[in-house]
Amino acid sequence: SQQGEEDPQALSIQEGENATMNCSYKTSINNLQWYRQNSGRGLVHLILIRSNEREKHSGRLRVTLDTSKKSSSLLITASRAADTASYFCATDAFDYKLSFGAGTTVTVRA
């Protein structure tokens, strides 16, 4: 079953701007992960945040997690054309398999 839901479904921004997308989930989790998928390709793991963490950074990526609201956000700063992709959140609900949301499609305009 799909636990995560991303919002918005699609996002179009100018190069250099920041992109923010959100993920909501339904049950308690061990961790939440974000993945990127370029068109027609496999997914690439971006960042993992554990349930006892509130914020995590990796390069131009910033992830927050609010377990009381069962939500997470992914911020991409200073976006580039190469950031054009679909972004998925995935939750590990203590059952050793990930449940993925439907994704946010990000288009970065030059």
Next chain:
Amino acid sequence: DGGITQSPKYLFRKEGQNVTLSCEQNLNHDAMYWYRQDPGQGLRLIYYSQIVNDFQKGDIAEGYSVSREKKESFPLTVTSAQKNPTAFYLCASSIGDLGVGNYGYTFGSGTRLTVV
């Protein structure tokens, strides 16, 4: 280089035919997974395996079968019982119990299956 190899990249199936999608990894990962992705949608879990010679059904296992005879290999068969098999199929692996908690999944590049 370590990674996951899926083959073929494109596959065409006739009505009533079984087809097998290959997934091989050289990452020494214990756990392997098969997901299905339909256009504009997220990933749905078909089958997963935490260890050799053992596997479990995911959310949409009907019409699919798998085997896990070797640690490196986790082939997926799409049977004629799967009425709507046209989709993008993704294989993934992780270290295992610790892997999902710490390292996430490594994905293959996918197989696009089309019914003709």
